[in-house]
Amino acid sequence: xxxxxxxxxxxxxxxxxxxxxxxxxxxxxxxxxxxxxxxxxxxxxxxxxxxxxxxxxxxxxxxxxxxxxxxxxxxxxxxxxxxxxxxxxxxxxxxxxxxxxxxxxxxxxxxxxxxxxxxxxxxxxxxxxxxxxxxxxxxxxxxxxxxxxxxxxxxxxxxxxxxxxxxxxxxxxxxxxxxxxxxxxxxxxxxxxxxxxxxxxxxxxxx
Amino acid sequence: xxxxxxxxxxxxxxxxxxxxxxxxxxxxxxxxxxxxxxxxxxxxxxxxxxxxxxxxxxxxxxxxxxxxxxxxxxxxxxxxxxxxxxxxxxxxxxxxxxxxxxxxxxxxxxxxxxxxxxxxxxxxxxxxxxxxxxxxxxxxxxxxxxxxxxxxxxxxxxxxxxxxxxxxxxxxxxxxxxxxxx
Numbered sequence: 410x411x412x413x414x415x416x417x418x419x420x421x422x423x424x425x426x427x428x429x430x431x432x433x434x435x436x437x438x439x440x441x442x443x444x445x446x447x448x449x450x451x452x453x454x455x456x457x458x459x460x461x462x463x464x465x466x467x468x469x470x471x472x473x474x475x476x477x478x479x480x481x482x483x484x485x486x487x488x489x490x491x492x493x494x495x496x497x498x499x500x501x502x503x504x505x506x507x508x509x510x511x512x513x514x515x516x517x518x519x520x521x522x523x524x525x526x527x528x529x530x531x532x533x534x535x536x537x538x539x540x541x542x543x544x545x546x547x548x549x550x551x552x553x554x555x556x557x558x559x560x561x562x563x564x565x566x567x568x569x570x571x572x573x574x575x576x577x578x579x580x581x582x583x584x585x586x587x588x589x590x591x592x593x594x595x596x597x598x599x600x601x602x603x604x605x606x607x608x609x610x611x612x613x614x615x616x
Numbered sequence: 617x618x619x620x621x622x623x624x625x626x627x628x629x630x631x632x633x634x635x636x637x638x639x640x641x642x643x644x645x646x647x648x649x650x651x652x653x654x655x656x657x658x659x660x661x662x663x664x665x666x667x668x669x670x671x672x673x674x675x676x677x678x679x680x681x682x683x684x685x686x687x688x689x690x691x692x693x694x695x696x697x698x699x700x701x702x703x704x705x706x707x708x709x710x711x712x713x714x715x716x717x718x719x720x721x722x723x724x725x726x727x728x729x730x731x732x733x734x735x736x737x738x739x740x741x742x743x744x745x746x747x748x749x750x751x752x753x754x755x756x757x758x759x760x761x762x763x764x765x766x767x768x769x770x771x772x773x774x775x776x777x778x779x780x781x782x783x784x785x786x787x788x789x790x791x792x793x794x795x796x797x798x
Contacts, residue, residue, distance in 0.1 A: 481689075481691040551764045572751070573763070577750065578763075579722060579748075580723065580748065584748075607751040608750065608754040609750055609754070609762075610754070610765070611765070612764065613694060613765060613781075
């Protein structure tokens with residue numbers, strides 16, 4: 410009986426400690442989870458201006474996309490990112506693109522070349538440079554492209570979705586589920602988001 | 617205490633893997649024969665697989681080999697940089713079997729992947745994974761993987777580790793060492 414007691418106590422301790430430590434590790438390693446409050450930032454846009462999410466007084470939320478000039482998966486998703494901004498900016502969910510890469514490692518992702526890329530592709534959204542790579546680790550972005558949907562709430566910017574733009578990053582013609590569109594549509598309709606986190610092929614962030 | 621928790625988490629994960637492997641083996645056992653026939657193809661043939669066809673290569677057993685499955689793409693610079701280390705492994709170590717799973721764009725198969733494999737004269741088996749349902753199969757390969765390239769799975773009958781990272785030659789050999797039976 411005593412043994413059983415010890416066993417139960419041990420198991421409880423393991424379960425509790427494993428659970429809490431996992432949470433701690435997640436925050437350290439993986440950044441935000443759905444439901445967390447995201448911090449705002451102040452990052453330099455391609456026009457030289459500093460941009461914060463607080464600047465967008467009218468916005469209901471944001472589609473934050475970590476993307477870059479060089480990653481072929483990002484390039485292949487540029488049209489989709491433009492389409493998201495076109496559709497959802499007017500509805501209160503503008504796209505905010507952030508380049509998380511270190512140009513010392515990936516010279517094609519320099520601030521100067523961000524300007525070139527944005528001009529070439531006629532970006533309609535801010536394209537911000539995560540200078541010093543402070544912001545992407547807070548979010549926990551692991552790849553380009555990597556999308557976070559944030560909703561303005563009383564407590565701050567609530568993370569509502571993390572993951573891919575859709576279920577077919579490599580081939581737009583094969584898309585069956587448009588995760589980001591579905592999520593923003595649900596937010597706009599005050600409905601629950603069915604799929605709140607997904608995975609997608611991408612380029613590792615260059616640190 | 618931290619070490620204890622770490623070990624606990626680690627082994628609980630391995631246990632989960634074990635269950636998944638068993639399920640996969642049972643489900644795919646009938647299919648294995650046809651897939652094995654494909655595996656023995658010449659190295660210069662690049663097979664195009666969907667995830668179900670790839671799965672047996674992620675779960676080989678009873679062959680005493682160290683299986684190294686590298687997820688890469690011709691467009692991924694860190695992947696291309698580490699490819700030679702995997703090729704050296706395949707060439708120099710009889711106990712290691714390397715499979716290079718390309719996530720190149722399926723519409724660039726002819727124009728990019730095939731010429732690249734020919735030019736580099738890759739000796740390892742190369743497979744193009746063309747399966748649109750990436751949200752599901754990325755998680756199935758490893759729960760910790762978000763889908764960024766490169767990534768590598770190393771496994772034997774008794775040990776299985778997933779690496780969402782790139783390797784130096786030294787680091788890769790160090791990891792392989794951990795799988796070598798004494």
